[in-house]
Amino acid sequence: MPCEVTVAGLDGDPRSAPEGFPGAAGVVHDLGNLIQIAASAVNVVSRSPRAAQDPGLEPILARARTALERAGALVHQTRRRTVEPSFEVRAAPDLQSIPACLDEIRALLAWICEPGVTLAIELGPDLPLVRCNRLELQNAVLNFVINARDATPDGGSIGIVARRVAEGAFAGVMELSVVDDGAGMSRETLAQAFNPYFTTKADGRGTGLGLAIVRRFAHEAGGRVDIVSAPGEGTTVTLRLPPAGLPGAEA
Secondary structure (H helix, E strand, O other): OOEEEEEOOOOOOOOOOOOOOOHHHHHHHHHHHHHHHHHHHHHHHHHOOOHHHOHHHHHHHHHHHHHHHHHHHHHHHHHHHHHOOOOOOOOOOEEEOHHHHHHHOHHHHHHHOOOOEEEEEEEOOOOOOEEEOHHHHHHHHHHHHHHHHHOOOOOEEEEEEEEEEEEOOEEEEEEEEEEEOOOOOOHHHHHOOOOOOOOOOOOOOOOOOHHHHHHHHHHHOOOEEEEEEOOOOOEEEEEEEOOOOOHHHOO
16 A cells, blocks of 8 residues: 655645755755756767767757756855855745746656656646745756656656645645656655655665755745655655745745
8 A cells, every 4th residue: 555755734834944954965966966967968969970960969959958057057056155155045936837837847857757758747727826946846846757767767657747726724736746657665765755865776876865855845835745655556746835825835
């Protein structure tokens, strides 16, 4: 039977971030994910004997450039925090459209997936706007999809589903789920999934910070993140954020 872990709550205090989270290391982790994408593109180019003459390589290079631009933004923030201690590393939360956010990283999401892994995106009607940092929201989705990819090394399917749901006193919660049909997690693994530095991946493929980053993001945006998984039954990771305008969304 699948077991579930929930971190944070829409009815809790969105400003009380989890303790013990290594903030600077989280930035390094996000950079690692983006560099993986860029490195994959570079490897494809390097294997082509006619790279300069092959017009089909341009879309690949464009994805690499996009990933590097995102990495550069993170580096810029980290540098400013180092030389200006009073600088707030995060951009102020703003109104975000989930379809627009996903559309911006659609090509990166497709590139992340290995051959044999299919990716589908399903957007429900009337999705509410949410108030959060755009880059961190997109990095959360990238983290989810990279984890799902790594859980399906022999091929499979990954789905991204965004929909509007009712939950408690909130009538328009934005729910974004990433679903895979991969190996799944045991109850013991699931219990540690949000712990910083915990990872089941081989050396060099994971830092154990991805879900810790999303946990912090969810708290600060006034939402929560849930995981449902079982060995052999795949994994569903769900991010829930309150609609913009509610007190919990005004972090």
